[in-house]
Amino acid sequence: MQKNKSAYFITGTDTDVGKTYIASALVQHFCQQGLQAVGMKPVAAGAELVDGRLLNSDVTELIKAGNVDADLALINPYVFAPAIAPHIAAEQAGIRVLLDNIQQSFDVLQTKADVVVVEGAGGFRVPINRQETMADLAVKLNLPIILVVGVRLGCINHALMTAGSIRAAGLNLVGWVANRIDPNMPAIEENIATLKALIKAPCIADVAWGEEPQFVDF
Numbered sequence: 001m002q003k004n005k006s007a008y009f010i011t012g013t014d015t016d017v018g019k020t021y022i023a024s025a026l027v028q029h030f031c032q033q034g035l036q037a038v039g040m041k042p043v044a045a046g047a048e049l050v051d052g053r054l055l056n057s058d059v060t061e062l063i064k065a066g067n068v069d070a071d072l073a074l075i076n077p078y079v080f081a082p083a084i085a086p087h088i089a090a091e092q093a094g095i096r097v098l099l100d101n102i103q104q105s106f107d108v109l110q111t112k113a114d115v116v117v118v119e120g121a122g123g124f125r126v127p128i129n130r131q132e133t134m135a136d137l138a139v140k141l142n143l144p145i146i147l148v149v150g151v152r153l154g155c156i157n158h159a160l161m162t163a164g165s166i167r168a169a170g171l172n173l174v175g176w177v178a179n180r181i182d183p184n185m186p187a188i189e190e191n192i193a194t195l196k197a198l199i200k201a202p203c204i205a206d207v208a209w210g211e212e213p214q215f216v217d218f
Helices: 019-032 057-065 086-093 099-112 134-141 155-168 188-198
Strands: 007-012 037-040 043-045 048-050 053-055 078-080 115-123 145-150 173-179 203-207
Touching: 007 019, 007 134, 007 155, 019 037, 019 057, 019 115, 019 145, 019 173, 037 057, 037 099, 043 086, 043 115, 053 057, 053 078, 057 115, 078 086, 099 115, 099 134, 115 134, 134 155, 145 155, 155 173, 155 188, 173 188, 188 203
Parallel strands: 007 115, 007 145, 037 115, 043 078, 145 173, 173 203
Antiparallel strands: 048 053
16 A cells, blocks of 8 residues: 555445444554554544543544554544434534534644544435535545445445545545445345446455455555
8 A cells, every 4th residue: 555645534335334344454454564553533423431431432443453642532523422313413412513623633643643544424425514524524634535335235326326426526536445244145246346347446455244354555
C-alpha cells in the first residue's frame, strides 16, 4: 500500500456489511508496516455506559487495532446510546452533529498518527443531521474512499449505486473489499467476478467468511 496516503474513509454498501471488521484490519495492517495508525469513528449510534462514558463496540474494536494513544473524544466525537439512525439519535439527544467539530478531531489525530482510518456509519448517504450525510463528511475530510461490499443477494446493485455516488461526490474510490457475509449465497464467485468487472477500482481484498483480510497494494 502507498505510504504517502495519510488517511482513508471506509464506507459500505449498507449497515452490517463488515465496515468495522475491515477498518480494524486496515489499521492493523498499517501497524504491521511499522506505521503509527489509528481508527476513527466520527459518529456512532448504539453504545453502553462504561466507567461513566458511552462506548460503542465498533469504537472499541478500532482502538484495539491501533497503536496510537488518543483520547476517546477524538476517536469518536459523537456517540449516542440508541442503536438507531445517527441523525435521529442525535435529535433525540438534543445534539447537532457538526462537520467542523469532526474535522477538528480528525486534524488532531493526523498530528498523532501516520495513518488515520475513518469509518463511516451505515452506508455512504446515511444522514448525520437534517441537511448533511456521511457523503458530506467524506467530502469535508476530502479522503480517498474504500468501499466495503457485503457480498449477499442484491450486492451488485448496492455496490454500483454506491460507487456511482462516490464518484458523483467528486471523491476518489481507491479500492473496494468483497466481504463474503453470506457464505451460502448462490453463484457467489460469479457475483464477485461481476463486481470486479464493473466497479472502476481495484478489489484490495476478497474476504472469505471467518477469515482474516489480506490486502493487496492499492
